[in-house]
Amino acid sequence: MSSTLLELTRGSHEEVERLERFIVKELQSEPANNKDRLLQSHRVRNMIEQIITSTEKLIDVYEDKDNARKDEIAALGGQTATATNVFSAFYDRLKEIREYHRRHPAARVVDAGEEYELMFKEDPVLDFSGEEAFGRYLDLHEFYNKYINSKFGEHMEYSAYLDVFSQPEKIHRRLKLSRQYREYIFDLLEYLISFFERTEPLKDLDRIFSKVTTEFEEQWRNGIVEGWDSEGQENGLAPSDSTVIDLDYYSTLDELMEVGPEKLKEALAALGLKTGGTVQQRAERLFLLKSTPIEKLDKKNFSKPPRAVEQNGDVPALNQENPKEIALVEAKLKKLCEFLDETIVRTKENVEKKQALTYEEMEAEREEEEIQADTESDDDEQQIYNPLKLPMGWDGKPIPYWLYKLHGLGQEFKCEICGNHSYWGRRAFERHFKEWRHQHGMRCLGIPNTKNFNEITSIKDAKELWEKIQERQGVNKWRPELEEEYEDQEGNIYNKKTYTDLQRQGLI
Numbered sequence: 007m008s009s010t011l012l013e014l015t016r017g018s019h020e021e022v023e024r025l026e027r028f029i030v031k032e033l034q035s036e037p038a039n040n041k042d043r044l045l046q047s048h049r050v051r052n053m054i055e056q057i058i059t060s061t062e063k064l065i066d067v068y069e070d071k072d073n074a075r076k077d078e079i080a081a082l083g084g085q086t087a088t089a090t091n092v093f094s095a096f097y098d099r100l101k102e103i104r105e106y107h108r109r110h111p112a113a114r115v116v117d118a119g120e121e122y123e124l125m126f127k128e129d130p131v132l133d134f135s136g137e138e139a140f141g142r143y144l145d146l147h148e149f150y151n152k153y154i155n156s157k158f159g160e161h162m163e164y165s166a167y168l169d170v171f172s173q174p175e176k177i178h179r180r181l182k183l184s185r186q187y188r189e190y191i192f193d194l195l196e197y198l199i200s201f202f203e204r205t206e207p208l209k210d211l212d213r214i215f216s217k218v219t220t221e222f223e224e225q226w227r228n229g230i231v232e233g234w235d236s237e238g239q240e241n242g243l244a245p246s247d248s249t250v251i252d253l254d255y256y257s258t259l260d261e262l263m264e265v266g267p268e269k270l271k272e273a274l275a276a277l278g279l280k281t282g283g284t285v286q287q288r289a290e291r292l293f294l295l296k297s298t299p300i301e302k303l304d305k306k307n308f309s310k311p312p313r314a315v316e317q318n319g320d321v322p323a324l325n326q327e328n329p330k331e332i333a334l335v336e337a338k339l340k341k342l343c344e345f346l347d348e349t350i351v352r353t354k355e356n357v358e359k360k361q362a363l364t365y366e367e368m369e370a371e372r373e374e375e376e377i378q379a380d381t382e383s384d385d386d387e388q389q390i391y392n393p394l395k396l397p398m399g400w401d402g403k404p405i406p407y408w409l410y411k412l413h414g415l416g417q418e419f420k421c422e423i424c425g426n427h428s429y430w431g432r433r434a435f436e437r438h439f440k441e442w443r444h445q446h447g448m449r450c451l452g453i454p455n456t457k458n459f460n461e462i463t464s465i466k467d468a469k470e471l472w473e474k475i476q477e478r479q480g481v482n483k484w485r486p487e488l489e490e491e492y493e494d495q496e497g498n499i500y501n502k503k504t505y506t507d508l509q510r511q512g513l514i
Contacts, residue, residue, distance in 0.1 A: 019064070022057050022060050025056055029050055032049060032050055032053075040142060044205065047208050048132070050207075052130065132204070142352060143353040144346070144350065146171060150164050150167045150171075152190050153167060153190070156187070158177050158178070168350060172350065174336040175232045175336070177233075188332060199211065199342070201346070206345070233333070234329065256293075256296075259286075262289045265289075270288040273292055274288060274291060277295075277300060279291055279303075279307050413433055419435040423464075424443045424447050424463075425447065439459075451468060453468055453469070490502040495514075
């Protein structure tokens with residue numbers, strides 16, 4: 007029985023109201039710990055997203071671009087037909103409904119409220135690493151390693167890095183224009199966004215970033231962005247930062263050569279000039295700038311052909327990255343660090359605490375946390391409701407039904423080599439070929455457990471394949487150099503190869 011447009015509209019409004027009641031009911035319960043708070047926030051977030059989806063559908067209906075809603079209302083009100091036609095349409099509709107229920111006598115009204123409540127009662131999956139401890143701490147070890155092994159970073163302890171990573175304005179501007187720094191700052195921002203969305207799902211990150219972008223655009227126009235002065239924004243490089251060597255202090259080429267090859271190389275690289283050659287060649291290349299502006303230098307002096315050329319000259323484009331884009335990423339990163347300030351402090355305290363503990367103390371603390379987790383799981387087991395007999399997850403609760411269907415955990419695979427042991431789900435079945443039970447069965451058959459025997463669960467098939475492999479490798483062929491026997495005067499038995507070698511050496 008087809009649903010009318012007005013009926014779909016009514017159903018969408020009812021769905022939105024029902025979800026709003028579920029949100030109020032969910033927020034009335036006070037979470038006991040941080041994990042429960044995260045689960046509650048994610049459940050509410052899922053319901054909000056469902057409300058947004060339903061509301062967008064309602065907006066499309068009310069806009070009525072194809073006039074379908076307007077025509078349906080007119081037909082119901084009799085504005086386009088006589089009264090007789092209105093009653094005739096009513097009885098035709100009534101007849102259609104009766105005919106539907108006559109054909110489907112077992113049809114019943116499904117309470118959508120119960121279905122929705124069961125859907126949102128399932129705990130969402132919280133994807134946190136062990137270091138993050140359900141959102142209590144940040145895990146920045148990957149970015150710490152990138153920082154200390156880069157040109158823009160410096161060697162320091164991890165606890166000191168936790169104070170530095172949120173202050174990108176302290177890094178020299180010239181070093182920020184490298185591709186290495188761009189990848190580092192973009193990846194760091196991506197991780198912080200992911201962490202923030204996992205720990206604070208009810209906060210509107212798009213609105214926060216929109217405000218940050220608006221403020222940044224104004225500051226950039228006025229040239230007051232911290233760490234990015236207005237001078238040299240158009241070419242991405244300030245004149246005062248273009249070189250680390252002041253040529254005014256050197257009057258001859260010999261004086262400039264005394265600086266050393268490494269400093270000359272750094273100065274040339276900062277200008278985009280070639281850095282190879284001897285010390286004298288490097289100094290000569292750099293000394294050209296004392297009398298010739300960089301815009302008028304020959305292109306052969308630059309390390310790479312210029313990617314972009316100004317319309318009125320041959321000025322090479324020294325900056326490979328967009329400084330404005332990098333500065334905006336830094337602004338977003340600093341704003342996120344303000345929201346995550348407590349987490350950063352907590353992470354640093356945890357790192358310093360671990361550094362002060364001995365191995366025995368760390369083990370004792372870990373055992374205490376495991377005992378506490380087991381106690382919490384025992385309390386939760388008393389309230390577990392599992393009518394579908396779903397497998398238990400890592401948290402001691404039944405896994406979601408959609409995950410059960412996704413991994414095919416209702417599908418059974420038996421392996422004769424493992425003693426007709428059953429494996430539920432394709433993933434467990436594929437993994438068992440490398441586990442001890444299957445390996446033991448293969449050893450009992452005298453067959454090596456190699457990749458050739460993957461997906462084979464029958465003993466007969468495994469033996470037949472092993473025989474074919476042996477024939478192909480020539481294991482069953484007669485090998486006279488190894489199997490033909492020779493006997494010396496004292497009655498000792500040797501194969502042909504060994505007997506021939508001893509005879510040549512005069513030992514037999």
